[in-house]
Amino acid sequence: MARSLDRLYKGFRNLVSLSAMWSMKHPIYSVSSRSPSVRSMAVLPFSFSKPWDFSLPNPSWGPEMMQLYEHYNSMCEVETEGEEKQESSWKRLPGYNRLLKYATGGVYLSKMIQSKARLFTRNIREPGAGFEYVLFVNIKEQKCVCILQAGHLLEGPPGHVHGGAIATMIDTVTGCLASLSGAAMTANLNINYRSPIPLGSTVVMESFLDKKEGRKMFVSCKVTSPDGTKLHTEATALFLSINLNHLMGR
Numbered sequence: 001m002a003r004s005l006d007r008l009y010k011g012f013r014n015l016v017s018l019s020a021m022w023s024m025k026h027p028i029y030s031v032s033s034r035s036p037s038v039r040s041m042a043v044l045p046f047s048f049s050k051p052w053d054f055s056l057p058n059p060s061w062g063p064e065m066m067q068l069y070e071h072y073n074s075m076c077e078v079e080t081e082g083e084e085k086q087e088s089s090w091k092r093l094p095g096y097n098r099l100l101k102y103a104t105g106g107v108y109l110s111k112m113i114q115s116k117a118r119l120f121t122r123n124i125r126e127p128g129a130g131f132e133y134v135l136f137v138n139i140k141e142q143k144c145v146c147i148l149q150a151g152h153l154l155e156g157p158p159g160h161v162h163g164g165a166i167a168t169m170i171d172t173v174t175g176c177l178a179s180l181s182g183a184a185m186t187a188n189l190n191i192n193y194r195s196p197i198p199l200g201s202t203v204v205m206e207s208f209l210d211k212k213e214g215r216k217m218f219v220s221c222k223v224t225s226p227d228g229t230k231l232h233t234e235a236t237a238l239f240l241s242i243n244l245n246h247l248m249g250r
């Protein structure tokens with residue numbers, strides 16, 4: 001089992017390179033200009049039982065979310081230097097509702113390990129109602145950017161996003177960055193909430209690897225408005241790289 005888990009984690013890392021392939025296989029939806037409430041009721045042409053890349057645009061995405069997606073997605077394209085083509089250091093990470101199932105070898109393990117388990121942030125079926133997000137990583141710069149459109153089911157204070165939902169997304173973004181070179185878990189997360197995030201709005205979450213000391217990774221994260229003028233949230237996190245046996249209680 002431990003060996004299978006190690007193979008599986010290598011598969012997780014391969015997901016980064018798989019993203020380019022997935023984006024070619026799945027066509028991007030055109031986004032309608034209807035009001036946010038109408039947009040959030042749009043129905044996606046897929047069921048949860050099929051693998052679906054949630055990081056691709058769907059009709060619930062508003063213009064700001066689309067604009068930012070297109071900006072970062074264009075940076076993932078192959079760069080040309082003179083005659084030579086170079087792979088971009090930016091990658092879009094595909095988003096599944098169960099990573100385990102779609103990683104190399106994971107399809108077998110996902111039947112053995114709590115087959116009903118699903119990724120917390122990808123569980124709300126109605127498009128636009130929960131966490132609509134896409135993650136981009138820059139491996140060279142050790143940086144991760146997430147574009148998040150927070151839906152109406154994430155309410156905390158009236159009309160605004162719940163602090164726990166914001167913390168969840170910060171954990172996801174910083175966790176993705178910390179896990180780029182291997183399995184890691186959050187040991188500590190400190191959050192300063194500076195200004196509330198209105199429901200339905202789009203925010204940019206930027207995360208940086210500040211320092212690495214042995215197994216410890218110190219990561220920071222900033223949540224801002226799309227134009228960067230408004231700071232919503234700031235956070236620092238400590239991640240510890242783990243051996244996958246840690247998850248098996250050994």
Ligand SMILES: CCCCCCCC(=O)SCCNC(=O)CCNC(=O)[C@H](O)C(C)(C)COP(=O)(O)OP(=O)(O)OC[C@H]1O[C@@H](n2cnc3c(N)ncnc32)[C@H](O)[C@@H]1OP(=O)(O)O
Binds near residue numbers: 184216242
């Ligand atoms: C794609 C989706 C991505 C989503 C990513 C989401 C990530 C998550 O949410 S993970 C879930 C939440 N996190 C958890 O459940 C973790 C629970 N905690 C644990 O399992 C363990 O405490 C764990 C793995 C963090 C550390 O345990 P362990 O590996 O035994 O480390 P340990 O030997 O105690 O400590 C190692 C070092 O880290 C330090 N350390 C450990 N915890 C902390 C902490 N909370 N604060 C500061 N330092 C700490 C220790 O002091 C020690 O330092 P040093 O080497 O200088 O003496």
